Structures are given as C-alpha cells and as structure tokens.
Amino acid sequence: MRHTDIATMLGKITKGNAVDVLSMLPDNSVDLIFADPPYNLQLQNELWRPNQTRVNGVDDSWDKFASFEEYDNFTIKWLTECKRILKDTGGIWVIGTYHNIFRLGKAIQDLGFWIINDVVWIKSNPMPNFKGTRFTNAHETLIFSVKDKHSRYTFHYKSMKAYNDDLQMRSDWTIPICSGKERIRIDGERAHSTQKPEELLRRVILSTSNPGDIILDPFVGSGTTGVVAKNLGRRFIGIEMEEKYISVAMERICKTKPVPSEYLSYPLEVRKPRVPFGDLVASGLIMDGETLYSESKEFQATVLTNGTVVSRDIQGSIHSVSARILGKPANNGWKFWYVLRDKNMVCIDDLRNELIKKYHTESNES
Numbered sequence: 001m002r003h004t005d006i007a008t009m010l011g012k013i014t015k016g017n018a019v020d021v022l023s024m025l026p027d028n029s030v031d032l033i034f035a036d037p038p039y040n041l042q043l044q045n046e047l048w049r050p051n052q053t054r055v056n057g058v059d060d061s062w063d064k065f066a067s068f069e070e071y072d073n074f075t076i077k078w079l080t081e082c083k084r085i086l087k088d089t090g091g092i093w094v095i096g097t098y099h100n101i102f103r104l105g106k107a108i109q110d111l112g113f114w115i116i117n118d119v120v121w122i123k124s125n126p127m128p129n130f131k132g133t134r135f136t137n138a139h140e141t142l143i144f145s146v147k148d149k150h151s152r153y154t155f156h157y158k159s160m161k162a163y164n165d166d167l168q169m170r171s172d173w174t175i176p177i178c179s180g181k182e183r184i185r186i187d188g189e190r191a192h193s194t195q196k197p198e199e200l201l202r203r204v205i206l207s208t209s210n211p212g213d214i215i216l217d218p219f220v221g222s223g224t225t226g227v228v229a230k231n232l233g234r235r236f237i238g239i240e241m242e243e244k245y246i247s248v249a250m251e252r253i254c255k256t257k258p259v260p261s262e263y264l265s266y267p268l269e270v271r272k273p274r275v276p277f278g279d280l281v282a283s284g285l286i287m288d289g290e291t292l293y294s295e296s297k298e299f300q301a302t303v304l305t306n307g308t309v310v311s312r313d314i315q316g317s318i319h320s321v322s323a324r325i326l327g328k329p330a331n332n333g334w335k336f337w338y339v340l341r342d343k344n345m346v347c348i349d350d351l352r353n354e355l356i357k358k359y360h361t362e363s364n365e366s
Contacts, residue, residue, distance in 0.1 A: 003027075006237070010214070011253075013226070013238035013246045018218040019074075021239045022081035030085050030237070031154075031213035033092040034204055034225045036196060037078070039099050040064075040071045068103070075107045078218060083111055083147060085216070091116070091153050091208045094143045095196075101141045113145040116153070121200060122174045144208065153208070158268040160207045169207075175199045184222050184248055191248045192222035201228040209234055211264040223249025230256045233264045273359060275352050277318050277333070278307025283358075285351045292318070292337040293345065299325050301337065309337075318348070 003026040014021045018037075065071040082092055092113065096104050108115065119142040126138040146153040160169040175197050178184075182198065184191040201224050209215060211233040217225035220240035229236040230253055240246050280286045281303060292301045292309060301311035301321055308315055314324050318333030334349040 006214070009237045010235050011230075013220050013223075013240050013249055015240060015243065015246060017241060018239050019077045019081060022078060022085060022218060025081075025085045025216075025237075027084055028087050029214065030216045031087055031090045032205070032209040032215045032234075033082050033086060033090070034201065034215065034217050035078075035082065035092065035094045036194065036217070036219050036221060036225075037075065037094070037096070037100070037104070038065070038071075038219070039097050039194070040068075040103075041097075041099050071100070072103060072107065075104060076111070079107055079111055079113075082216075082218065083113065086147055088147055089152055089154065091144060091146050091155075093204050093208070094145070095121070095140055097137065097140050101143070105143055108143060108145055112148060114147070114149040114151065115143060115145045116155075117144045117171050118142065119144065119171045119173060122172055124174050124176045125179065126177065142204070154210060154213075156207050156266055156269050159266050160203075162268060163203075163206070169203075173200070173203060184252065186248070192245060195222040196224045198224055198228050201225055202232070205229060205232050205234060210266070211261065220249050221245055223252045226253040227256045230258055233258050233261055272353075273356055275355055275359070276307065277348075279355060280348065280351055281305065281307055283355055285355060286339060286348065290339060292339060292348070294322075294325075294336060295338055295345065 004024040006026055006029050009025070014024075065074070079094075086092060094104050094108065095101075105115075105118075121140045121142060123138050123140075126136055129136040161167065163169065178195045178197050184195060205215065205225075205228055212235065214235045214237060215225065215229045216237045216239075218239045220226065220238040222245060223238070226236045226238050226249060236253070238249065240249065277286075281288065286303055288303060288305045290303045292303060293299070299311060299322075301309040301318075303309055304315075307317075309318055309321050311321050311325060314321050316324075318337055319331060320333075322333045322336040323329065323331035334352060335347065337348045338345040339348060339351070340346075
C-alpha cells in the first residue's frame with residue numbers, strides 16, 4: 001500500500017476515522033502516540049444532580065458501541081496501525097477509565113506491545129457521585145508501552161526527578177480536571193466532554209519525547225495534545241472525526257506559542273564522555289607514583305603508569321581496589337579516591353571533569 005508523505009500531515013488535523021487515517025501513514029514514522037479513545041461508557045439513562053440539573057456526562061454518538069465485541073475489534077484495529085507506524089524507539093500512551101482500560105490493556109499485550117508503566121491520574125477535583133451507589137470515580141489510568149521488550153525508548157528519568165523537586169516521579173499524578181479558564185466552552189457549554197488538562201500532556205510529552213519529535217493523537221478531541229506538543233517544540237499530527245472538534249482544536253493550536261528552543265534541552269540526561277583513569281595519568285593531571293587517598297585518609301593507593309593502582313597487596317583499577325578495601329562487590333572509584341593539591345583534598349572525579357571540558361573545548365575548536 002502506498003502511504004502519504006508524512007510531511008504533508010504535520011501541524012494538521014486530518015478529518016476521518018482513526019483506523020482509515022492511520023493506514024495512510026508510513027511504517028516506523030512516529031516518535032510518540034497519545035491516544036484517548038472512546039470510553040464506551042455504556043450509559044443507560046440520563047444522570048441528574050440532587051438540584052434537578054442534568055449532568056453533562058459523556059453521551060456523544062462517538063462513544064456508543066453495540067457490544068464489547070464491536071469495541072474490542074475497533075480497539076485492535078487502531079492499535080495495530082499504531083504499532084506499525086510507531087518507530088522502534090517510540091512510545092505509546094493510552095488513557096481510559098474503568099469502563100475500557102482493562103480491555104485496552106489486554107489488546108495492548110495481545111498485540112505484542114511491552115508495558116513500561118501504568119500511571120494513575122488522580123483527579124483533585126473529581127465529579128461527585130450523585131446517586132450514592134458507588135465510590136466517586138476520582139482517577140483515570142494511562143498505560144505507557146513500547147513496541148516490544150527490546151525497544152530502546154525515550155525516557156527522561158533525571159529530568160522528571162528534577163521536575164518533581166528531586167524526588168523520583170511516581171506513577172500517581174495528582175492533577176485537577178479542566179475547569180475555569182482552561183475548560184473550553186462554546187455558548188457556555190463545554191466544547192468537549194472529555195477535555196484533558198494540559199499538565200497531564202505536559203508530563204507525558206516531557207518525559208517520553210524529545211524536541212522535534214513527531215507526536216500523533218488519533219483521537220484529537222479538543223486538541224490538548226497538539227497544544228502542548230507545539231508549545232514544547234514537538235511536531236504534531238492529529239486525527240479527528242468531528243468537524244466541530246477540529247475547529248476548536250485548531251483554534252487552540254494556532255494560538256499556542258512555542259517555547260524558545262534554547263529552553264527545551266535536557267542537560268541532565270547528557271551522558272559524560274567516557275574518560276578512563278589512565279587518561280588522567282597520561283595527561284599529567286595525576287602523576288605516576290602519586291598517592292591516592294580515601295576522603296578520611298584511612299586508605300591509600302599508589303598510581304602506576306599503566307593506569308592501575310596498588311594498595312598494600314591489592315592491585316587493579318580505581319574501582320576494584322576501592323571495592324576490595326571496603327569489602328564490597330563493587331564501588332565507584334571516581335568518588336572514593338582523592339589527591340592532594342596545595343594541601344587540599346581534591347576528588348579525582350573533579351579532575352576527570354576538567355579533562356572532559358578540555359576534550360570538549362578542543363573538539364569545538366577543531
């Protein structure tokens with residue numbers, strides 16, 4: 001099958017059925033997918049508040065399926081296309097409620113995706129339960145998956161930890177549902193019944209994509225994915241069946257201004273170049289025969305020309321010698337050993353950073 005040039009779809013929302021439009025995209029062409037498919041709520045009756053005002057729930061035609069079998073067939077079709085177009089390094093997020101998330105999860109695993117996380121979006125301001133017949137539904141679940149268990153996917157762990165005040169970001173995210181100015185309304189009525197908060201998409205996109213990546217939303221709705229993708233310097237492709245939602249979404253996206261590119265980098269994720277201890281000896285930052293000290297000066301080692309060290313009768317790398325001294329299976333020698341410079345103790349890791357900067361400067365000059 002001949003596929004559409006993906007460049008012609010960037011920054012646009014294509015009107016049509018998700019399966020049909022997805023089939024137009026080339027293989028291995030998308031970096032990240034965020035899918036907010038129909039919930040299939042199976043609502044039987046209208047819901048009313050105690051004050052006799054009607055609750056505007058999800059009763060749209062696009063959320064109605066004749067049976068679980070019909071819904072499952074639909075799910076398998078669009079997920080199959082998503083797997084085909086997703087890059088081997090890409091990721092896919094699927095969000096749902098208790099009505100559909102378990103059926104989505106089964107389909108995801110049956111199709112061979114590898115689940116990395118399920119994230120619980122805890123709504124700090126959920127809609128109350130008016131009937132009093134069950135617990136208030138105060139969360140939705142997001143499933144983050146990759147193409148298979150061998151995928152080398154994007155995940156900015158260190159950056160998200162810093163985002164979370166230097167605490168590991170957990171899989172429970174407390175974020176309010178859209179309200180106030182964030183809730184898009186037309187003539188006083190909600191423009192879309194399941195509009196997602198921008199903060200939810202911000203975490204998804206920041207954590208699992210890079211600037212310039214192509215992000216696809218096969219069920220655009222009110223356009224939150226496109227808004228956040230554009231703001232964060234990503235390229236966006238959208239699919240939506242309803243003309244009224246396309247209009248709302250494109251208006252939001254067009255008004256969105258991208259963050260300047262210089263603020264979108266991930267410096268915490270940049271790995272230091274590999275500089276072996278022997279390079280410090282060869283460069284003269286550490287001398288042959290020099291003494292290394294533990295921070296307390298309790299342990300000492302002598303540096304040999306070949307980049308190994310000797311402490312008493314123990315010889316080996318800075319790591320293996322420090323580990324044997326401490327009686328541990330492994331140890332980071334860069335953080336363990338120090339040298340004396342002008343009567344001050346200097347960690348050899350600081351000397352390594354000096355050499356890395358020197359290498360970086362020389363490569364830029366050349």
